[in-house]
Amino acid sequence: MRARCLIVDDEAPAREELRYLLTTFDHVQVVGEATNSEEALTLLRSLTYDVVLLDIRLPGGTGLEVAAALREAPNSPKVIFTTAYPDYAVEAFDLEAIDYLVKPFDAERLGRALDRALSAPVEESEPEVPSQPGRAAGWASDPLGRIPVQQGDRTVLVDESAIVYASAARGYSYLQLSGDRVLVNYSLNELERRVGGHFFRAHRSHLVNLDHVRELIPDFKGSLVLVMNDHRRSRVEVSRRKTRELRRLLGM
Template structure:
């Protein structure tokens, strides 16, 4: 069966462009369009959709408000945000969006977003290993089984609208996993990047340490190490919130050895 898709955008040219791009995918069928958040919710209550392509800034309710309302549904559709504004990516993924596309994007990028949306379970609250492998392959070219992993690059590209900003690794305090993506915590802000934590571990230099499956920390920004009675450690980081990150017992032993403790 073809996946039923709803397009939600207040601009007619944007809806036409999305409809054209979606026509390139035989497994997706556009069965509705809405021009604002109120119309979108009306359509979503009248028919079961599989995917919603959702703009952020619209009259009659923002896309974030629509996505938040959908989370109360028994079987919510998968949401792909399509917007000219990169600023809301963190909020979008907090609402469990399948993807966040910043305009302009092409057929290939949309295809990857559709694949993510359709492969994710309706009640997906944790990414399966097979999905993580699939997500990594979307962001990294494959050159065969004997391909040697690249040397650490020390710079992370961050998409900001139609620009790509290169963030130096020294500015990254820690990174957090986010279902095939990652958040980078900088001194005063958190940004989303299209790399898994495994990808970042390969790209960044040796002063980054994987404390457990969900966090990669920059040891240069660790302010305190607090032991607990179970043999683990808690790191106090150098961001404005002085975030505390727990180190697993196995990793705590490795970290103590690295630091000569």
């Protein structure tokens, strides 16, 4: 279940640094590198990737052009720009980039970007289930309040209060705990039906435990970003429609 990552950068030291930082994350595997836009597009057409770390200025084109081409492709990977140039962030987000990292950055900052990329909506995501009026989704909760997690040949029961947030993963879900991230055999919709009313469907790909929200930050699109209280201080975006619902729920 390791995410497949492509690094695109024309400078060998930069690619080496990214490979080194990515060794911090057991759930990510570098399976390709490209040094220019043509190589990048060739690799992207020949193999399925989950995430691309993409520089802006490349021989033969730009990372923005590569990202634009990816928008037309089915099941395209999520794009994280990694660049020394801060001036192209607006164009990058217009191309639906997940994040824009300006060099130098550390493993913690890269980790937050990867979390966002790997929990972003996928085409196979199930339709969003409407919440019960006046309450977070998950009305018909599991009375045990436990989620079974398969670990090797044994099953561990995770108390739902320990779940910081959950994210969609192509028919499965990732549970972000305080210091760990585990995969469960439930879609996000199924998980939403199991947990209690203190969970909120912030996005079709995110289910957050409101008890673990540390901060609410408005973004430039008029939505909210939730800063969670796990060890990475993960950030979870709230969709624009769900932002209105959350504001009502919190009396904001």
